[in-house]
Amino acid sequence: MAKEFQSSPVGHEISAVFHGVGKKFLIDGKHIKKVLLDGLNIDKFGIISIASHDFKPKGHSTAVLLSESHTSIHTYPEHDSLTFHIYSCRRPGDGKKTFEHLKKTLNPEFIDFKERNVIVSRNHL
Amino acid sequence: MAKEFQSSPVGHEISAVFHGVGKKFLIDGKHIKKVLLDGLNIDKFGIISIASHDFKPKGHSTAVLLSESHTSIHTYPEHDSLTFHIYSCRRPGDGKKTFEHLKKTLNPEFIDFKERNVIVSRNHL
Numbered sequence: 001m002a003k004e005f006q007s008s009p010v011g012h013e014i015s016a017v018f019h020g021v022g023k024k025f026l027i028d029g030k031h032i033k034k035v036l037l038d039g040l041n042i043d044k045f046g047i048i049s050i051a052s053h054d055f056k057p058k059g060h061s062t063a064v065l066l067s068e069s070h071t072s073i074h075t076y077p078e079h080d081s082l083t084f085h086i087y088s089c090r091r092p093g094d095g096k097k098t099f100e101h102l103k104k105t106l107n108p109e110f111i112d113f114k115e116r117n118v119i120v121s122r123n124h125l
Numbered sequence: 126m127a128k129e130f131q132s133s134p135v136g137h138e139i140s141a142v143f144h145g146v147g148k149k150f151l152i153d154g155k156h157i158k159k160v161l162l163d164g165l166n167i168d169k170f171g172i173i174s175i176a177s178h179d180f181k182p183k184g185h186s187t188a189v190l191l192s193e194s195h196t197s198i199h200t201y202p203e204h205d206s207l208t209f210h211i212y213s214c215r216r217p218g219d220g221k222k223t224f225e226h227l228k229k230t231l232n233p234e235f236i237d238f239k240e241r242n243v244i245v246s247r248n249h250l
Contacts, residue, residue, distance in 0.1 A: 051174040079246040121204040
């Protein structure tokens with residue numbers, strides 16, 4: 001996908017907490033990062049750059065700058081949970097395929113799911 | 126600030142659109158990035174890594190991985206606006222000082238402001 005991208009006047013944001021994720025996933029930063037990147041590829045996002053960090057003694061963060069904005073994931077092995085956020089200026093309702101890939105792969109017990117359209121053009125207010 | 130950080134069971138997320146920001150700010154990616162980093166320093170966040178991109182013909186994105194999670198900014202000169210997002214697992218209500226610094230410095234005409242506490246521990250649900 002091309003790195004340059006014409007933004008939509010209305011983007012979309014998903015913010016979710018996955019509760020009850022298996023410890024084996026939460027302590028494996030390399031795997032979590034791969035699951036996120038696989039989701040982004042399935043969703044045809046353009047990846048510009050990736051920043052990752054493994055915390056000590058545990059926990060992993062990855063933030064990805066996208067042609068279409070950004071996404072991130074943070075794991076909390078001490079709480080059996082992770083947070084996922086994606087904001088895309090590609091179109092309203094965007095990012096669902098990435099979210100669904102994470103949900104299917106990481107199989108949480110339940111999810112606190114929030115989403116909203118983000119209006120960036122005053123003509124659409 | 127130390128790079129390693131003990132997360133709170135309840136974090137905080139701010140998601141805002143600044144409308145009516147001066148073009149001189151929106152087309153100057155270097156300045157926008159500096160304003161964001163200054164805000165993070167005022168707010169005593171730990172910066173782990175920074176990813177930035179200048180889009181062609183215009184527009185700038187910066188995403189920052191923090192000890193306390195992440196933040197990002199995306200400018201839309203074509204819409205006279207920018208989006209700001211911060212998620213911190215440091216404490217409930219966090220990130221306000223960074224937001225206030227952006228608001229004061231960039232002086233938007235109006236702001237679509239959303240915030241919420243993010244519960245990462247099931248013991249706090």
